[in-house]
Amino acid sequence: xxxxxxxxxxxxxxxxxxxxxxxxxxxxxxxxxxxxxxxxxxxxxxxxxxxxxxxxxxxxxxxxxxxxxxxxxxxxxxxxxxxxxxxxxxxxxxxxxxxxxxxxxxxxxxxxxxxxxxxxxxxxxxxxxxxxxxxxxxxxxxxxxxxxxxxxxxxxxxxxxxxxxxxxxxxxxxxxxxxxxxxxxxxxxxxxxxxxxxxxxxxxxxxxxxxxxxxxxxxxxxxxxxxxxxxxxxxxxxxxxxxxxxxxxxxxxxxxxxxxxxxxxxxxxxxxxxxxxxxxxxxxxxxxxxxxxxxxxxxxxxxxxxxxxxxxxxxxxxxxxxxxxxxxxxxxxxxxxxxxxxxxxxxxxxxxxxxxxxxxxxxxxxxxxxxxxxxxxxxxxxxxx
Amino acid sequence: xxxxxxxxxxxxxxxxxxxxxxxxxxxxxxxxxxxxxxxxxxxxxxxxxxxxxxxxxxxxxxxxxxxxxxxxxxxxxxxxxxxxxxxxxxxxxxxxxxxxxxxxxxxxxxxxxxxxxxxxxxxxxxxxxxxxxxxxxxxxxxxxxxxxxxxxxxxxxxxxxxxxxxxxxxxxxxxxxxxxxxxxxxxxxxxxxxxxxxxxxxxxxxxxxxxxxxxxxxxxxxxxxxxxxxxxxxxxxxxxxxxxxxxxxxxxxxxxxxxxxxxxx
Amino acid sequence: xxxxxxxxxxxxxxxxxxxxxxxxxxxxxxxxxxxxxxxxxxxxxxxxxxxxxxxxxxxxxxxxxxxxxxxxxxxxxxxxxxxxxxxxxxxxxxxxxxxxxxxxxxxxxxxxxxxxxxxxxxxxxxxxxxxxxxxxxxxxxxxxxxxxxxxxxxxxxxxxxxxxxxxxxxxxxxxxxxxxxxxxxxxxxxxxxxxxxxxxxxxxxxxxxxxxxxxxxxxxxxxxxxxxxxxxxxxxxxxxxxxxxxxxxxxxxxxxxxxxxxxxxxxxxxxxxxxxxxxxxxxxxxxxxxxxxxxxxxxxxxxxxx
Numbered sequence: 001x002x003x004x005x006x007x008x009x010x011x012x013x014x015x016x017x018x019x020x021x022x023x024x025x026x027x028x029x030x031x032x033x034x035x036x037x038x039x040x041x042x043x044x045x046x047x048x049x050x051x052x053x054x055x056x057x058x059x060x061x062x063x064x065x066x067x068x069x070x071x072x073x074x075x076x077x078x079x080x081x082x083x084x085x086x087x088x089x090x091x092x093x094x095x096x097x098x099x100x101x102x103x104x105x106x107x108x109x110x111x112x113x114x115x116x117x118x119x120x121x122x123x124x125x126x127x128x129x130x131x132x133x134x135x136x137x138x139x140x141x142x143x144x145x146x147x148x149x150x151x152x153x154x155x156x157x158x159x160x161x162x163x164x165x166x167x168x169x170x171x172x173x174x175x176x177x178x179x180x181x182x183x184x185x186x187x188x189x190x191x192x193x194x195x196x197x198x199x200x201x202x203x204x205x206x207x208x209x210x211x212x213x214x215x216x217x218x219x220x221x222x223x224x225x226x227x228x229x230x231x232x233x234x235x236x237x238x239x240x241x242x243x244x245x246x247x248x249x250x251x252x253x254x255x256x257x258x259x260x261x262x263x264x265x266x267x268x269x270x271x272x273x274x275x276x277x278x279x280x281x282x283x284x285x286x287x288x289x290x291x292x293x294x295x296x297x298x299x300x301x302x303x304x305x306x307x308x309x310x311x312x313x314x315x316x317x318x319x320x321x322x323x324x325x326x327x328x329x330x331x332x333x334x335x336x337x338x339x340x341x342x343x344x345x346x347x348x349x350x351x352x353x354x355x356x357x358x359x360x361x362x363x364x365x366x367x368x369x370x371x372x373x374x375x376x377x378x379x380x381x382x383x384x385x
Numbered sequence: 386x387x388x389x390x391x392x393x394x395x396x397x398x399x400x401x402x403x404x405x406x407x408x409x410x411x412x413x414x415x416x417x418x419x420x421x422x423x424x425x426x427x428x429x430x431x432x433x434x435x436x437x438x439x440x441x442x443x444x445x446x447x448x449x450x451x452x453x454x455x456x457x458x459x460x461x462x463x464x465x466x467x468x469x470x471x472x473x474x475x476x477x478x479x480x481x482x483x484x485x486x487x488x489x490x491x492x493x494x495x496x497x498x499x500x501x502x503x504x505x506x507x508x509x510x511x512x513x514x515x516x517x518x519x520x521x522x523x524x525x526x527x528x529x530x531x532x533x534x535x536x537x538x539x540x541x542x543x544x545x546x547x548x549x550x551x552x553x554x555x556x557x558x559x560x561x562x563x564x565x566x567x568x569x570x571x572x573x574x575x576x577x578x579x580x581x582x583x584x585x586x587x588x589x590x591x592x593x594x595x596x597x598x599x600x601x602x603x604x605x606x607x608x609x610x611x612x613x614x615x616x617x618x619x620x621x622x623x624x625x626x627x628x629x630x631x632x633x634x635x636x637x638x639x640x641x642x643x644x645x646x647x648x649x650x
Numbered sequence: 651x652x653x654x655x656x657x658x659x660x661x662x663x664x665x666x667x668x669x670x671x672x673x674x675x676x677x678x679x680x681x682x683x684x685x686x687x688x689x690x691x692x693x694x695x696x697x698x699x700x701x702x703x704x705x706x707x708x709x710x711x712x713x714x715x716x717x718x719x720x721x722x723x724x725x726x727x728x729x730x731x732x733x734x735x736x737x738x739x740x741x742x743x744x745x746x747x748x749x750x751x752x753x754x755x756x757x758x759x760x761x762x763x764x765x766x767x768x769x770x771x772x773x774x775x776x777x778x779x780x781x782x783x784x785x786x787x788x789x790x791x792x793x794x795x796x797x798x799x800x801x802x803x804x805x806x807x808x809x810x811x812x813x814x815x816x817x818x819x820x821x822x823x824x825x826x827x828x829x830x831x832x833x834x835x836x837x838x839x840x841x842x843x844x845x846x847x848x849x850x851x852x853x854x855x856x857x858x859x860x861x862x863x864x865x866x867x868x869x870x871x872x873x874x875x876x877x878x879x880x881x882x883x884x885x886x887x888x889x890x891x892x893x894x895x896x897x898x899x900x901x902x903x904x905x906x907x908x909x910x911x912x913x914x915x916x917x918x919x920x921x922x923x924x925x926x927x928x929x930x931x932x933x934x935x936x937x938x939x940x941x942x943x944x945x946x947x948x949x950x951x952x953x954x955x956x
Binding site: 389391392393394395396397398400401402403404405407408409410411414415418425458462464466467468470471473474475478481482483487490493494496497498499500502503504505506507508509511512524527528530531532534538542585588591592594595596599609612613616617620625626628631632635636638639640642643 | 657662665666668669670671672673675676677679680681682684686687688690691694704706707755758760761762763765776777778779780781783784785786787788789791792793794796801802815832835836839845848854855858864868877890892893896897899900909913914917926927928931933934937941
């Protein structure tokens with residue numbers, strides 16, 4: 001996958017947890033969020049939407065804030081845009097603190113979830129609005145608007161009112177409008193959520209293309225883990241006002257640091273294990289079944305006797321003989337491309353195995369079968385919590 | 386029970402039909418007799434426009450009409466400006482100290498019977514008249530402006546509340562200062578509400594009888610107070626003719642208002 | 651450089667200040683030409699009437715006593731002022747009956763309008779809006795022409811031979827009632843319609859599904875859900891009805907006085923401004939009691955529907 005290659009090209013990543021920042025290359029950071037808190041309400045009704053968040057976003061990066069609704073991802077975006085002010089902390093844009101600036105003085109632009117196109121203006125007028133406000137000359141505006149229309153393939157509809165174009169087209173106009181003033185950072189607040197499935201897939205590719213062509217840093221907010229995995233260079237997973245983990249899609253999926261991250265992204269099996277023999281980022285985990293497997297260890301893991309181990313369903317194999325785990329088939333669910341086999345382990349835990357389907361045969365197991373489960377090398381990860 | 390309609394309620398349609406007929410019948414009869422050639426309003430003496438002509442030549446009628454329009458237009462414009470500003474100040478915000486007070490204060494003229502306001506203004510303005518010696522139309526304009534504000538405020542506030550704050554945020558995001566955001570985004574989108582408020586205020590001012598009756602000085606009859614005086618003295622079809630023209634005007638304004646405020650975008 | 655927190659606080663302060671400045675013109679105009687003078691009325695009600703109208707600046711509780719009492723000219727004893735009590739009673743009675751009558755007619759009308767198709771609903775709404783904004787005096791005058799002795803109703807009755815002489819409707823309480831019900835009907839229909847339009851008719855379906863009869867659906871489902879509209883409509887009719895001036899002046903013919911006519915009299919021939927002021931405040935108090943009941947009821951209705 002492309003993203004993995006990029007990971008290898010990128011510098012080693014900065015530390016990011018709980019206010020401790022170790023910026024590797026501070027000059028290359030487009031945005032640096034330092035110890036930002038945002039509290040809404042007052043007195044007893046205080047709610048901390050962001051609880052001391054720190055994160056660095058690199059230049060030219062497609063960076064995604066991922067999390068369930070109410071996790072604080074949109075709040076963070078609004079603080080960067082300037083629609084809200086942080087209660088504490090700094091937001092640096094190429095080294096300059098922009099947190100106290102009003103939105104119209106920040107060289108960042110936003111693509112809104114509802115697009116927020118001006119209904120009393122044409123497509124071209126919408127796209128040119130930012131340039132007009134910046135006091136650009138008529139000729140310059142015209143040229144740039146034309147360029148933008150071409151970029152989003154909307155030349156034919158320049159004179160239309162925004163109410164006369166489709167949702168997908170409105171999305172493109174919103175993008176063009178935000179890109180036209182050439183912002184240092186583009187903020188995208190769940191921009192694809194209003195589109196239907198097919199259009200969303202198209203726009204995902206389109207967004208990647210635009211980012212590549214313009215070379216602008218994108219900060220993308222979404223609650224859709226699949227969208228985050230396919231589009232991002234790096235992802236920050238958020239929950240309850242905190243950033244839990246920052247990493248490449250591959251990091252986030254295969255090396256989740258916490259239970260929440262593992263659970264929120266993809267399907268996962270959680271097993272309790274006794275930990276022994278740590279070293280070199282790996283540990284020996286003895287499962288309840290008695291089997292001992294080798295597992296990678298999450299960053300920031302504090303050595304302890306018992307921990308949670310996660311195994312993705314596609315990284316385990318079902319056998320009719322003995323495996324690392326043993327149990328009884330409880331349920332078999334057919335998904336077209338694959339089949340999920342739910343197993344009740346002898347230890348009492350539940351475990352799901354995902355098995356690729358072939359055309360000719362069934363999955364080879366039936367409900368009630370006694371089965372073994374083999375966990376592949378490098379398939380298990382010990383969580384931090 | 387083949388066609389059981391869940392929306393049917395026995396007798397409701399009949400009552401509704403009666404209501405609509407009853408609402409319009411007297412008005413139709415009134416307009417009809419405006420074209421009556423006979424002097425009595427109870428007999429039909431053939432079609433004639435003579436009552437319109439007689440109203441047109443009645444200088445009192447013309448004076449009162451002109452006065453009504455003067456007061457109405459000035460009061461409506463002032464009330465709409467004040468109401469627009471007040472609407473901007475009281476919508477799309479988290480509750481702040483004084484907000485509830487403002488709502489109550491702006492709507493206060495709606496909560497007090499007109500007769501009470503009329504009496505209060507009679508007393509207050511008569512004092513000022515003694516003090517200043519001024520007895521022009523200013524008092525009527527002030528009174529009309531005050532009771533027009535809550536009416537003008539209504540559609541403007543409604544429009545504002547339905548307006549998406551994200552649009553203004555988007556403008557700010559695109560480097561528009563607060564003032565330019567107001568000029569380029571808020572005001573153009575609010576415009577239909579302001580227009581509706583202006584027309585409502587004008588109609589309300591034009592319709593007022595009670596407060597005007599108490600506030601006016603001698604020789605300051607507006608069209609409605611003039612008509613009230615005539616009706617009390619005994620009726621001629623001339624009143625029907627004036628009413629017909631007045632009705633036509635009201636209907637025209639209301640129709641315009643209706644379509645402006647219903648227009649969705 | 652100021653921190654973001656300070657900037658935010660300052661922006662908030664400035665926002666509140668701007669909002670006060672923006673609302674100032676409306677508040678000042680309303681205070682000077684509507685609310686403020688009400689306080690002067692209160693002061694006037696406690697003064698002595700002047701010989702040629704206005705007041706003498708001398709405290710006197712007489713005006714308030716005269717609201718319901720009258721002083722015997724010979725022995726100074728107080729007794730209930732029969733004339734005033736009659737007028738109060740008539741005003742309150744007529745206002746209540748008007749409210750009930752408009753509700754009885756307006757509720758089905760609003761229901762009818764709300765159950766039309768989306769497209770035609772706007773037409774019906776338009777038809778009710780027209781009279782709503784048409785001059786009240788003209789509409790009262792229209793009623794006068796219908797119900798007077800030579801009017802269309804009596805003419806038809808006589809022509810049909812139902813009565814031999816015209817029925818005297820004009821200048822009676824009935825005339826005032828008909829007039830007020832007529833002019834205030836749109837005020838009742840519009841708020842009920844506004845609530846009714848939002849009514850989710852799937853709830854009605856659910857009611858029928860659970861074995862309710864038409865009347866039970868009306869009473870147990872529709873009515874409770876549109877109650878806020880009904881209360882708002884009742885208040886909107888009751889307030890102008892209790893202080894109605896034009897309708898009793900035109901249709902009551904000066905004989906059947908209502909509170910407003912009594913108040914006007916004090917500022918005209920009566921030359922008793924303090925009494926007029928005291929009466930005005932009494933009307934205000936009645937209205938305030940009605941409004942308070944409304945606020946309490948509306949609050950309850952809101953709680954009930956979460």
